[in-house]
Amino acid sequence: MGANTVTRAALIGGGFMADVHAHALRANAIDIVGIASSSAARARQAADRLGIDRAYDDVAALLDDDRVDVVHVLTPNASHAPYALAALAADKHVVREKPLATNVRDAQAVVAEAKSRGRVAAVPFVYRFHPMVRHARARIMSGDVGIVYSVQGAYLQDWLLNPDDDNWRVDDAAGGASRAFADIGPHVCDLLEFVTGDRISRLVTLTRTVHPMRRDRAVHTEDLVGMLAQLRSGATVNLLVSQVAAGRKNALSLEIHGALESLRFDQERPEELWIGRRTGSMHHLRNPDELTGDAARLSRLPAGHALGYQDAFTAFVADVYASIARGSVVDGLPVFADGLRAAQLTAAVLDSARSMSWVDVPAVTDSPLEDS
Known part of the structure; x- marks a missing residue:
């Protein structure tokens, strides 16, 4: 895994977790390039709500964007493995909401692909x-x-x-x-x-x-x-x-x-x-x-000065992007x-x-x- 100081993110999925990820990314000064959702219209709605400039027509357009270094997959469970595999195939680092997949076989395939690509691939077990x-x-x-x-x-x-x-x-x-x-x-x-x-x-x-x-x-x-x-x-x-x-x-x-x-x-x-x-x-x-x-x-x-869930999530994102920057996984990163x-x-x-x-x-x- 080579070091990478260019860290621009894009989100797939516009629900509640998009708000959490977007907040954590901005708290770490990470540029959010755009967002895709289940339709172009839903992506536009999420982009407007989150203050993101670009709404992609579909996931393929997001993955084709060379400006995107890291993809955050925030969609319903059954789509997690296919989107993660597609993002890895596009040579992106991946942050994926759990579950990694809805069965062990697909989870093993995603782990193997991330390893073969040498990408940082993290799951937010943020507690x-x-x-x-x-x-x-x-x-x-x-x-x-x-x-x-x-x-x-x-x-x-x-x-x-x-x-x-x-x-x-x-x-x-x-x-x-x-x-x-x-x-x-x-x-x-x-x-x-x-x-x-x-x-x-x-x-x-x-x-x-x-x-x-x-x-x-x-x-x-x-x-x-x-x-x-x-x-x-x-x-x-x-x-x-x-x-x-x-x-x-x-x-x-x-x-x-x-x-x-x-x-x-x-x-x-x-x-x-x-x-x-x-x-x-x-x-x-x-x-x-x-x-x-x-x-x-x-x-x-x-x-x-109380620290809570969003602070833990922000710290998780910080360690994801630190791992990408230095080219090795920070101890404790899931x-x-x-x-x-x-x-x-x-x-x-x-x-x-x-x-x-x-x-x-x-x-x-x-x-x-x-x-x-």
Whole structure:
């Protein structure tokens, strides 16, 4: 991967995530050349809303534009793999919303293509970029936590609580065979594996579709997933993922129990890390003067000035473009191999739910965590 100081971006997809990506790009002084969407008219609407000069008639026109160095793919799930492959074939770097693909085979093909092209190819598992997540990871890597015995985590939302709540993600043709887990489950699993430096080796799951009909649509994807798993180290994992948890908006939490102390991170309270000890437990509030390494690097505001989701996303984009500029991937950047990992976990979750049995999860190659 050669260094590249020219970094101009274009977006494919004009929904909510286009706003998030556009804000992060501008915060990093990255030029947004243009945007394509499902039609020329929708692209124009998105361009007007986001203040982007050019609306492409279609994706082919975007990929043919030599001014575009990096393509951000922000479309429904079923189109992720084809657009990523097309962008890589056009010799672009790629930022792709998860899932990498709706099945493992397509995810493997995308990973292989990115590797063969030598392009930076990243997936926004952006919760890695909260400073207190990096602080938790550092405490585990330094031995402060001791041997990890167990992990408890959850990702809870309520936006699909009622039977008349609907979205394109509910349609398995657009969203894939898994919904609740594929949409938000990979975030908590990625956070778990990133913070602990360990991998889920096997799992058993239960899934439930609470509403078999939404409006006039038959539903074939799950509303919630319960998982029991084991890490390679032997630690026990208990996870709950739900899009029908009343009152929960974006409640991603992770609690790790070690021989010496426990750690808890709550995405809705990202400025703090709970450190539990047999005596003297505490809430450690983010303070750059007390942090080191990546936790300090990502603390872009002084203590008491809250950093949130958009700040984490902006930090992710900064590391993507830093990786392109220097010609090597910044440590901790989630890449396509991490997206493949999510596809493998999703497949294992569905296999286990169908068979009602334990399923082994294979290892991922070309991911830094495999060397940990």
